[in-house]
Amino acid sequence: MNVGAADMTLLAMALPFVAAGLAPYLVRLMGHRAAWVLALAPLSIFIHFIPYAGLVANGRHVTAGFDWVPSLDTRFEWFVDGLSLTFAFLVTGIGTLIVLYSGGYMKGHPQQGRFLSFILLFMGSMLGLVLSDDFLMLFVFWELTSVTSFLLIGFDHEREASRRAALQALVVTGAGGLGLLAGLLLIWNVTGVHSLSGLLQSNEVLRQSPYFLVALILVLCGAFTKSAQFPLHFWLPNAMEAPTPVSAYLHSATMVKAGVFLLMRLNPVFADTPAWHTILPIFGGMTLVFGALLSVRQSDLKQMLAYTTMSSLGLMVMMTGFGGEHAVAGAVLYLVAHALFKGALFMVAGIVDHEAGTREVTKLGGLLRAMPVTFAAALAAAVSMGGLPPAVGFLAKEEIYSSLWHLDPWSLTFLACAVIGNALMMAVGFVVALKPFLGKRPHALGDVHEAPFIMWVGPATLGALGIVAAIAAPFTHEIVSSPMVSAVLGRASEIDITLVPHIGPPLALSGLTIVVGIVTYLAIAPFRRAVGGVLRAIGWGPDRGFDQFVRGLVRFSHAVTDRLQPGSLEVYMTVTFVAIAAALLVPMVVFGELPSMPTWPTDVTFYELTVMAIGIIGLVAVLIAHDRLTAIVSLGVQGFAVALLFMLFGAPDLSFTQFMIEALSVVILALVMTRLRLAPSDHRPTGEKLSDAAIAIACGAGFMLYLMRVTEGSFDATLSDFFARYSKTIAHGHNIVNVIIVDFRGTDTLGEISVVMVTGLAILALIRIRATRTDVELGDNDPREQHDPREEGSHGKRTYAGVEAE
Amino acid sequence: MMRTLIFRTVAPYLTSLMLVFSVFVLLRGHNAPGGGFIGGLIAASAFAIYGIACGVSPVRRALRLHPTTIAGIGLLLGSVAGLISLFDGVPFMTGLWIYPHFFGVEVPLATVMLFDFGVYLVVTGTITAIALVLEEREGE
16 A cells, blocks of 8 residues: 555544544534534545455455554554454444434434544544554553443433443453453563564464463453453443443444454464363353343343343354354354344334333334334344344354354354354344334324434444345455455455355254244243243342442452551651651661761861750750740751751752741741640650650661761762763853752752642642631631630640541 | 731831842852742742731732742743753753843843742742641631
8 A cells, every 4th residue: 555545544543533522513513413424534434444345355454554652662553454444344334324323313412512522432442443453552442442432331420320330331341451451461572573463473472382371361351341251241231321322333333342353353363272262162152142041031122132232242252262264254244244233223222212212122012104114124134133034144144053063062062052042132133123113002102203314324224234235245255254254264265155045954053043033032021031030039140249349349448548547647657757767777787787986076166066056955945845836946946057057068058948948847837736726735645755756766866877877988979070060061050059950950840849839739728628627717817816826726626637636 | 926016017028028039049049059949938938927927818919819820830831941942852851041132231041040930939839828828717
């Protein structure tokens, strides 16, 4: 491909995000008709990718990109082959219809702009995910789909159920995403390859590595959570709290297939290993059967479809892992078929809900006359879902059965899973597609109309495509299925199945499936009761387990916090100072680094001694002071003495700062004292005084010994010389200290002043919290209405932040 | 807090002197002891003294801006001073100098000076904010 095409692909990948930014404004401007404009974004991406189909059909693939984070070896590189191209078509094609559908479904909703924005954000993330070549890029887009899914599920954020479902989906898929990240990094470490296309070419290194199984399991964590495999499936049915366009798009047609996409993408790397061919079919098979059974139990249209989605995902995982050309072909065909029919059925469910006001299948019926187009779309989709000719679902099912048809227990088990699952899904599909439309119309429904064009165009197109794709099977295979199967297998492969009946075991199995499906359809009500009864008897499920897990986590963190943060300032201070003393003293003692006793200098001048004496007097005054204010001021005296010493030893800057700091700390400490209304004097019992004194002495001695030890060593003057030499020539300043602060180490200072500012804000916030908590307003300390704060302190009896007031 | 007449009379003069001095210390910092940090501390002390002597409201009125806003402006100035160098194609926080002439006198100006002024404002604003809030008393 030439440069122009690569640039266009990058633009195409960015377009959904741009459209997402514009969506709210467009909706404000044009109302729900903005959807027509916004749908142009995915449509143009779809058109952009059409020329790639010819390339990919010839067995070629396209990679291009640029360095993204060179220091991490990360590239922004896309990889277009049969697999990613099909996904790109699904994401943008169904995306176009979904944007239109959302325009009608959410018409008049005050947040429609935001909704369309989220949908487009998701579209961009999903498109990025399927086109990613680089590991980290894949991970970023993978998590972006989780985040946007969170936003969409929780769209109706005023309802607790939505919030819970959103959080649950985020926790489960986010955790899985972290597993995936770990797996990818492990693979990167083992193979030295950090792109999917690179990995596909050098899979032997990974297979022979002892970390193979760990890497596989970590990657499966990501895939299984995203694709809702049992027992991590529970977030998917709950995600139906989202508005229906979301369920149709994310939670059936695209996002949940990201896991399957990943498995298919990595199939050439992991295939033909025992772990791959054991884990995938077992989890997939369980998900298939459980999902199908659970779907029968539901009576809400969306819930039924949600569980069959789970079931279908299980089928795809099972077939991908089962291995072999036909199995993969079956998985691929089923994936495409599923995206078409499930998207359509969800949109139908949404239309029924929108027009009739309920999704409860037991309360629906007889809508055929009112909604003929919707019914036609639903019927076409259900035919595909049931695996009946002439729909593409039929082709998928034939491939699946022919690949599973081996007379050994292993294959027969999964064959049984597939037949049961397909039969139940067929029954559920027809319940969704037929029950609301046929039969007698309940009076409660009132007047129901056909949905507007903008809403039925989506399901009608998808339903029709499911049929057309099967009738034009050779064409479908040439541009979609065969390149995709080749990509998944890692070698060229052709699919040739058509609607022409081929007598054999698969056709017989199809017949069996249809019979079981019809029986289930007819007996759906007793079946629903039976499965419901069994589930009630079991009682516990992973969904409830999630709640218990979250509650346990909260309780655990409460316990830990209570222990680590008792809220008593005394404890914090004690721990801090003991830690300081230990950090200073223990290494010196352990490593025998204690300083030797210094000789008493003979050239101490009289005034130096005087200043030291002042400092010591200040300290003694602190110790014997009767009230706190005196102690604080005395501490200031000691500080000033130190500042004088700095001055005497030629550090005017330091001394200057020390003076200011001392003055301000005395003022601020005194002010804090008056606010806290502590008792004016110290009432600690003797034992506590002794232990506090011991800690203080240990800290002081530690610092003293440490400084003595440091100054004993030879002084490395490299830095001082550098600064002295270049302070004037480079930084044009004579004052080295200041030059270091604002120029040589300016970035440090920038960090420091940020900290100063944030600390200040935190202090203000703390003081304000107190002000609101006690429900008193801050007043002005006008001196005319003043009285001595110490009077207050003496009878102040309150506790703040754990500081015990006497 | 202080009810002495002397203090209340002297405080405004003391405050203004200290503020002038703080700017002086800030500006001389490049070649002699001083700088934005110390200057800021002096300015904050000046406001604190004024607050203690005459009450917090007059200080707040005189400042016009909330002290935290002042600190925020300082942080902004500091960051901008660092960013300017990027436009000159040199790394972040590289000092740039210009030497304009005012009335025939060459006055060296630098992004470093702007940065130091930012430090001055952050320290002044933050410490003043804390001091003033502490000086405020809960209404009875």
